[in-house]
Structures are given as structure tokens and as C-alpha cells.
Amino acid sequence: MTSPPPHGRTELSLTPVEAPPQLRADAARNRARLLEAAARLAAEQGAANLTMEAVACAAQVGKGTVFRRFGDRPGLLLALLDHQEQRFQEAFMSGPAPLGPGAPAGERLHAFGPAALRHEDAHRDLYLAAVQPDPARRHTVPARLVRHTHLAVLLREAGTDADVELAAQTLLGYLDTGLVHHLLTVRGLPLARVEAGWHDLVSRMLVRGH
Amino acid sequence: MTSPPPHGRTELSLTPVEAPPQLRADAARNRARLLEAAARLAAEQGAANLTMEAVACAAQVGKGTVFRRFGDRPGLLLALLDHQEQRFQEAFMSGPAPLGPGAPAGERLHAFGPAALRHEDAHRDLYLAAVQPDPARRHTVPARLVRHTHLAVLLREAGTDADVELAAQTLLGYLDTGLVHHLLTVRGLPLARVEAGWHDLVSRMLVRGH
DNA sequence: ACTATAAACGGACTTCGGTCCGGTTAGTTG
DNA sequence: CAACTAACCGGACCGAAGTCCGTTTATAGT
Numbered sequence: 001m002t003s004p005p006p007h008g009r010t011e012l013s014l015t016p017v018e019a020p021p022q023l024r025a026d027a028a029r030n031r032a033r034l035l036e037a038a039a040r041l042a043a044e045q046g047a048a049n050l051t052m053e054a055v056a057c058a059a060q061v062g063k064g065t066v067f068r069r070f071g072d073r074p075g076l077l078l079a080l081l082d083h084q085e086q087r088f089q090e091a092f093m094s095g096p097a098p099l100g101p102g103a104p105a106g107e108r109l110h111a112f113g114p115a116a117l118r119h120e121d122a123h124r125d126l127y128l129a130a131v132q133p134d135p136a137r138r139h140t141v142p143a144r145l146v147r148h149t150h151l152a153v154l155l156r157e158a159g160t161d162a163d164v165e166l167a168a169q170t171l172l173g174y175l176d177t178g179l180v181h182h183l184l185t186v187r188g189l190p191l192a193r194v195e196a197g198w199h200d201l202v203s204r205m206l207v208r209g210h
Numbered sequence: 211m212t213s214p215p216p217h218g219r220t221e222l223s224l225t226p227v228e229a230p231p232q233l234r235a236d237a238a239r240n241r242a243r244l245l246e247a248a249a250r251l252a253a254e255q256g257a258a259n260l261t262m263e264a265v266a267c268a269a270q271v272g273k274g275t276v277f278r279r280f281g282d283r284p285g286l287l288l289a290l291l292d293h294q295e296q297r298f299q300e301a302f303m304s305g306p307a308p309l310g311p312g313a314p315a316g317e318r319l320h321a322f323g324p325a326a327l328r329h330e331d332a333h334r335d336l337y338l339a340a341v342q343p344d345p346a347r348r349h350t351v352p353a354r355l356v357r358h359t360h361l362a363v364l365l366r367e368a369g370t371d372a373d374v375e376l377a378a379q380t381l382l383g384y385l386d387t388g389l390v391h392h393l394l395t396v397r398g399l400p401l402a403r404v405e406a407g408w409h410d411l412v413s414r415m416l417v418r419g420h
Numbered sequence: 421a422c423t424a425t426a427a428a429c430g431g432a433c434t435t436c437g438g439t440c441c442g443g444t445t446a447g448t449t450g
Numbered sequence: 451c452a453a454c455t456a457a458c459c460g461g462a463c464c465g466a467a468g469t470c471c472g473t474t475t476a477t478a479g480t
Contacts, residue, residue: 023427023428024427024428024475024476024477025476026427026429026475027427027428027429030429052466052467052468053465053466053467056430061429061430062429062430063430063431063432063467063468064428064429064430064469064470064471065428067467067468067469068427069428072468128346131345133343135338135341135387135391136338136388136391136396138388139392139396140396162410162414163403163406163407163410165397166384166393166403166404166407166410166411169384169389169393170383170384170407170411173380173384173386173389174376174379174380174383176383177345178345178346178348178349179383181345181346182345182349182350183376186346189375193373193376194376196373197372197376197377197380200373201376203420204414204415204420207414207417207420210417233457234445234446234456234457235447236445236446236457236458236459237457237458237459240458261435261437262436262437263435263437266460266461272459272460272461274440275459277438277439278457278458278459282437282438283438
């Protein structure tokens with residue numbers, strides 16, 4: 001059994017309401033060094049080949065420190081993605097329409113897919129490397145919850161008569177990083193087709209009284 | 211780079227057309243012993259806690275033998291599931307209607323969800339433990355391909371005007387073991403609601419000219 | 421400043437998945 | 451039946467994730 005660290009709580013960031021953990025000065029410095037080292041190594045040799053020990057070593061820090069700060073490997077990768085993820089979240093939560101507020105919910109839903117697709121495409125290897133191996137935890141990642149809530153709100157707002165909870169999961173599943181990667185790379189589908197599939201799926205979710 | 215073993219090819223079973231690898235006598239004996247030991251250990255202490263070494267040891271066999279035969283841990287777990295999986299495949303490919311042939315494609319699609327849900331529910335821990343950690347390989351598991359093809363055929367037969375390839379992936383995603391487990395266990399949704407969600411989703415996939 | 425203490429540190433250690441390779445054996449061929 | 455070989459076997463070995471615990475240090479309170 002793993003008990004949570006005494007106070008440092010290993011980065012649950014990215015949930016909307018976030019109390020800054022207020023790290024000790026040295027801890028904050030090491031955290032920054034670790035992220036920088038991780039980013040550099042990931043860029044050099046690919047995120048998939050990143051080892052925790054290499055990061056610790058490159059940051060001139062003990063291995064235990066990495067784990068105390070980030071919990072585990074996915075935790076570190078997620079922290080690396082955090083910045084990008086925040087930019088994407090801002091885009092659909094407070095950015096310009098039709099992705100952001102201002103457009104009708106239906107249009108925002110349609111805009112969400114291509115935006116997410118392109119966003120993840122730009123950081124593919126990092127997103128793929130950050131996937132939780134444990135199927136249970138994959139669905140409790142903060143970033144996923146945010147997207148789920150967003151989609152659920154839009155669906156309700158658009159007046160769907162589907163079960164919003166489940167419909168949002170369906171939409172989220174369609175955008176799953178691993179699935180998209182498989183469709184694009186392994187199966188070789190053009191991006192346009194996957195986007196078209198999204199639009200069709202959204203439309204179907206909004207059809208009423210079938 | 212991992213090159214495939216000389217002849218024994220580590221179990222790609224469960225693809226419809228299957229050439230029996232024709233193992234040597236001792237190899238076949240050890241394979242059986244390993245599966246039996248694995249099944250016993252999985253039942254005793256949970257599939258999630260199964261270690262390859264423990265299986266090897268319990269089967270009175272070297273560790274290398276386990277890996278040569280099954281490739282890796284997911285491979286072993288998949289082999290353990292193979293029998294159950296085959297029974298399920300028979301049920302929807304040649305069993306009684308409405309799941310099997312005989313009923314109209316639409317009805318068969320509706321029947322598929324609850325059947326899959328209940329089937330995986332009965333072997334939950336094994337299915338969860340057998341999930342490939344690597345997101346790329348998760349989509350190339352033979353059992354998944356079979357289901358995908360089946361759903362695609364039914365969708366086309368039912369005359370959907372959606373992109374069958376993508377629609378089948380969407381349906382498959384809705385039934386994802388990890389997702390369903392999360393919805394049922396973590397979120398606490400009743401099974402009936404998830405089943406209702408399936409029926410709604412299938413209906414939407416079959417709506418025409420929206 | 422001084423002290424107390426919660427937090428952080430590092431790196432040895434454990435565990436487990438997966439690989440390697442020298443030795444063994446089933447099955448085939450003459 | 452002998453010899454040959456392809457497949458098989460075992461277990462030492464390796465790399466990486468994650469844990470543990472004795473030591474150090476930042477900071478708050480006096």
C-alpha cells in the first residue's frame with residue numbers, strides 16, 4: 001500500500017480549483033530543474049525512452065526526489081504536459097468562438113473535436129508516453145475530468161436527449177489518444193476522415209426523438 | 211528490437227483463421243502446465259497480482275519458458291482468457307438469435323452490448339489485468355479485431371450511413387473494459403443505465419439522413 | 421540568533437518484466 | 451539405431467520503476 005506523501009501531494013494540478021502546494025524553496029528549485037531536464041531529455045531521445053533515473057541524474061538530484069515530487073512516471077509526464085494542456089483548456093473554456101464561449105453549444109461541440117485532435121497531434125509522443133498503464137487510473141486523470149465536464153455541459157446546453165454522462169464518455173472515447181494514433185498511423189486514415197467522423201458523431205448525439 | 215521466436219510464435223491465437231503451431235510434445239505439456247498454474251494462481255490471489263516468475267515456479271518450469279511460449283505478461287493473460295473469449299465469439303457469430311445470426315442486423319447490434327457487458331463483467335479482473343500497457347498494441351489484439359469486424363459488418367448490414375469503420379470504433383470504445391469498470395465501480399452507475407446508454411448509442415448510429 | 425520540527429534529500433534496495441545463451445532433447449532421416 | 455538439427459529448456463542476468471530510511475535543511479516561533 002502506498003500512502004500519500006506527508007505534504008507535497010505529488011502534483012494533482014490541472015483541476016480548475018487548485019491550491020498551490022507552497023513548496024519549500026529548495027523543493028521548488030528542484031522541481032523546476034527536474035521539469036527542465038525531463039523536457040530536454042524527452043526532446044532529445046523521445047518521451048517513450050525517458051527513464052526516471054536519467055531525469056534525476058540529469059537534474060543532479062536523487063531518484064527519490066523525482067518520485068516524491070511527481071509520484072510516478074505518468075505523473076512526471078503529465079506534469080510535463082501540464083503547460084500545453086492548460087493552453088488547450090483556456091482555448092475551449094475562455095478562448096475565441098466557436099471553440100470558446102460565444103457560439104451556440106452545438107457549434108462548440110463540433111469545434112472541439114478537430115481542436116483536440118490537432119492539439120494532441122502536436123504533442124503525440126508525450127501524450128502517448130503519459131498514458132496510465134493502469135486502466136482504472138486512466139479515467140481519473142484531472143485533464144480527462146475537465147474535458148468530460150466540458151463536453152457534458154455543452155451536450156446538456158445543446159439540448160440533447162441522450163444521457164449526457166454517457167454521451168460525454170462516448171465522445172471522449174472517440175478522441176482517445178491511443179485510438180487516434182492507431183487510426184492515423186497504423187490504419188493510415190487521413191486526419192480529415194477522423195474529423196468528419198467526429199462531426200457525424202456529434203450530430204448523432206444531438207438528433208432528437210429518434 | 212525484439213525478433214519473433216524461431217518457430218513457436220508466442221500465441222497469436224483467436225484470429226479466425228488459425229494455423230495450429232504444432233508444438234513439440236514437451237512444449238505442449240509445459241504450455242498446459244503453465245496455463246493451469248496461472249489459472250490457479252489468478253483465482254487464488256487475483257489476476258492483478260500474478261507474476262510471471264510465480265507462474266513459472268508453480269508450473270515447475272524455467273522463467274524463460276513462460277516468455278518463449280506467451281511472449282509477455284499480457285500474452286499469458288490473453289491466453290488464459292482465450293477460452294472464455296472463444297465462447298463469447300461463438301455466441302455472437304454462430305449462437306442463437308438475436309445475438310447470433312438469424313435476427314436483423316439492428317437487433318443483433320442492440321443485443322451485442324449487453325452480452326459483451328455481462329461477459330466482461332463475469333471475468334472483470336482477468337480482462338483488466340490483460341490490458342496492454344502500450345496504447346498502440348491495445349488496438350491490435352486479435353479479440354478486438356474480431357469484435358470490430360463483427361460490428362462493422364452489422365452496421366453496414368443495418369444500412370447505416372455513418373462511416374462504418376469509425377462507428378465500429380466508437381461502439382467498441384463504449385464497451386472498453388477499463389471504461390465500463392470505471393463507470394460501474396468508481397462512478398457507481400447501475401448496469402442498467404450503461405446498457406440503456408448502449409441502446410441509445412446504437413440507435414443513433416442507425417438514424418438516417420440527420 | 422537559537423531551536424525545534426516538518427519537509428526534503430539521496431541513493432541503496434527490492435521487485436518484476438524481459439533477454440540471453442550454453443546445454444538438453446524430441447523428432448526426423450538414412 | 452545412430453546421428454543430426456531445430457526447437458526447447460532453465461536460470462543467471464539486466465534495466466527500470468518504485469520503496470525505504472537515515473541524514474540534512476528550510477522555515478517558523480521564541
